[in-house]
Amino acid sequence: MSLSPAFLDELRMRTTLSGVIGRHTKLQKAGREWKACCPFHKEKTPSFTVNDEKGFYHCFGCGAHGDAISYVTETRGLPFMDAVKELAEAAGMQMPAPDPQARERQERSSTLRDVMTAAADWYVEQLHGPAGAEARAYLEQRGLDAATQKAFGLGFAPDARGKLEEALKEFGRDKLIEAGLIAIPEDRGRSPYDRFRSRLMFPIRDQRGRVIAFSGRIIGDGKPKYLNSPDTPLFDKGRTIYNFDLASPASRDAKRIIVVEGQMDVIALHQAGFPEAVAPLGTALTEEQLTMLWRVDEAPILCFDGDAAGQKAAMRAVERALPAIKPERTLAFVSLPPGQDPDDVIKAGGTADLKRQFANPLSLDAFLWNYESTQIDARSPTARAKLKKRLADIAQGIGDPAMRDEFGREFRDRFWQAYGWKKKEVEFVRGAIAATSGRDRLQGLDLYIRAILLGLSRYPVVVKTRADQIQSLSVDESLLAKWRDLLVAAAFERPDLDADMIETILADADIEVAENRHLWRDLGFSFFYRRSDPEVAIRDLEAAIDTIARSQELEANLESVRAALEHAADSDDFEGVWNRESERRRQLMAEKQRLHDELELLGEAAA
Structure with a gap:
């Protein structure tokens, strides 16, 4: 069915946007608009505005923007046409008459929905009748109360080939x-037969809560353990998520959506106070299901078993998600103990622990590192090389350029932390930085030496191009000298040494090269700032090295002048020696002042 712009405009005009949004989000009047904490992202200070006159909402925090139709589609995951139908019904508008073919499809779907509703009601009757005794015992053993059974419409398909057809013969x-x-x-x-027999029945509903399929769990012996409806005009397994109709509105209050492996996991979590749980239907998450989840949560939490099978299932979902990953579309993870499902954890008294884990799930980059790094023998250099390549390939599989770069950097950091630096070297750098961090420990040029070392830590390429000059710098502070030697050695021992690796080392030593610069301890050089133009920063760093090196040469020359002046009285040409050395001293002091001025231009000395 196609809808005319005129019909949609009329629908928007008749719909009070604040009324639609206010059903689920607390709005406060702010002049001619309404304000609220944004339902699309977590925030404490309201930045979400609703304007009824203009008919749109806008969030100044995350950029969410749209009208009543887009609000319903985004917050509840409804298809466009279903959202329009719902809003039109609320506004008292008749939907335009469909074309004959569309009308036929709609009537056909309506009849099938009547069939599915009748089947669901019949299965519920069977569960509470004589044939459902064993299924009821199973539900009691699983600890599911009557309210939970009713909320999910649980039923039972008896072990008979034609009972359902007989009960629904009118269709x-x-x-x-x-x-x-x-x-x-x-x-x-042979005659057709009931697809579901001797099974506990889980109705599968669409986003509007209408039964479109079933999943049946065998009661007693038999295979398969779970049996789903086949694809039908109503049901597409890859585009449907179990419990999405109930979990989607619940996720707005919880500010998250949780993905588990099966229907019983969803129901156990719901009864334990986590109504925002959903599950795929026996397969890995599809691209379409991920899109549905991202409409309600930018980082859905995947909660799978901690055993190898559970982690592989999570990894399959990740591989499908990577091309679509963006800053506002990612995944988070909670791993259960191996061999345990959510129901096991809850029965063992682990509800509080689950709550803590759901509040602080593992990020996507951390999950990928944990998963991939545990697949190798870390003692083997070949295995480590394979890990490094695998991580690089994963990062390259991300479609968004910014996320691709950040994940690549994060993986290099983690790899370097795990395998790229010896523990004693990390401990030394920590000690060197701590020991030289106080103003009273560093005097004169050593303050600038420390500044240069921090600059070299961000731009190690300069270590390679100026190694001899850096190595020849005279450093009075012994720990600074060792730090300098360590950087020079690392640059030549590791040809691939980059700023991320060095920054990881310094992070282990509780220092950030740029952001945690101490205003009275360090100097304001451009190479302290991540936002600086790299060409400018490297140019300034090289200039600072040149200036320090020349300053140290001047100090040596001034020392020779002082010695000459002390011995001038012993010379036959006292006046001539004194005049020459005094002039030389004046020139050297002038140059020293000029170099000092250059350093101050490069970086503001701390007060």
Whole structure:
């Protein structure tokens, strides 16, 4: 069905936007607008505005913007047409008449929905009748109370080949087959039979809460353990998420959505106070399901078993998600103990622990590092090389350029922390920085030497191009000298040494090269700032090295002048020696002042 712009404009005009948003978000009047904490991202200070006159909302924090239709589609995950139908019904508007083919499809779908609703009601009756005794015992053993069973519409399919067809005979066999409730045997000589038999039945609902399929768990012996409806005109397994209709509004209050492995996991979490849980339907998350999840949460939490199978399932979801990862579209992770599902954890008294983990899930980069690094023998250089390449390939698989660069940098940092620096070297750098951090420990040029070392730590390429000059610098403070030697050695021992590796070392030593600069301890050189133009920063760093090196030469020359003046009285040409050395001293002091001025131009000396 196509909708005219005139119809959509009329719908927007008749819909009070604050009324739609105010059903789920607390709004406060602010002049001619409304304000609230944004429902699309976590915030404490309201930056979300609603303007009824103009018919749009806007968040100045995350940039979310749209009208009533987009609000319903984004917050509840409804398709565009379903959102329009819901708003039109609330506004008292009739939807435009569909074309004949669309009308036929709609009538067909409506009939199938009637079939599915009737089947769901019948399964519930069977669960509470004589045939459902064993299924009821199973639910009692799992600890599911009556309210939870009702909320999820749980039922039971008895072990009989034709009971459902007999109960729903008013719809006819063809409709039951089309709805996926009756299966046709491969042997055409045999009669069709009930697809679900001797199974606990979980209705699968669409985003509007209508039953469109079923999943059945075997009661007693038999395979498969879970059986889902086949794809039908109502049901596409790869585009449907179990419990999304209930979890989507609950996720707005919880500010998260949790993805678990199966229906029983969802129900156990719901009963334990986590109604924002959903599950795929027996397969890894698809691109379409990920898109649905991202509409309600920018970082859905994947909560899978901590065993190898659970981690592989999480990794399959990650591989599908990577091309679409963006700053506002990522994943988070909570791992359960191996061999345990959420119900096991809850029954063992782990609800509080789950709450803490859901509040602080593992980030995507941390999950990837943990997963990949545990797949190798860390003692093998070949295995480490494979890990490094694998991590680089993962980063390259991210579609968003900014996220691709940041993940690549993060992986290099973690790799360097784990394998790229000896523990004793890290401890030495920590000690060197701590021992030279006080103003009283460093005097004169040593303050500038420390500044240069911090600059070299951000731009190690300069160490390679100026190694001889850096090595020849005279450093009175012994720890600074060792720090300098360590950087020079690292630059030549590790040809791939880069700023990320050095910054990781300094981070281990509780110092940030740029951001945590101490205003009275350090100097304001451009190479302290991450935002500086690298060409300018490197130019300034090289100039500072040149200036310090020349200053140290001047100090040596001034020392020789002082010695000459002391011995001038012993010379036959006392006056001549005194005049020459005095002039030389004047020139050297003038140059020293000029170099000092240059340093002050390069970086503001601390007060």
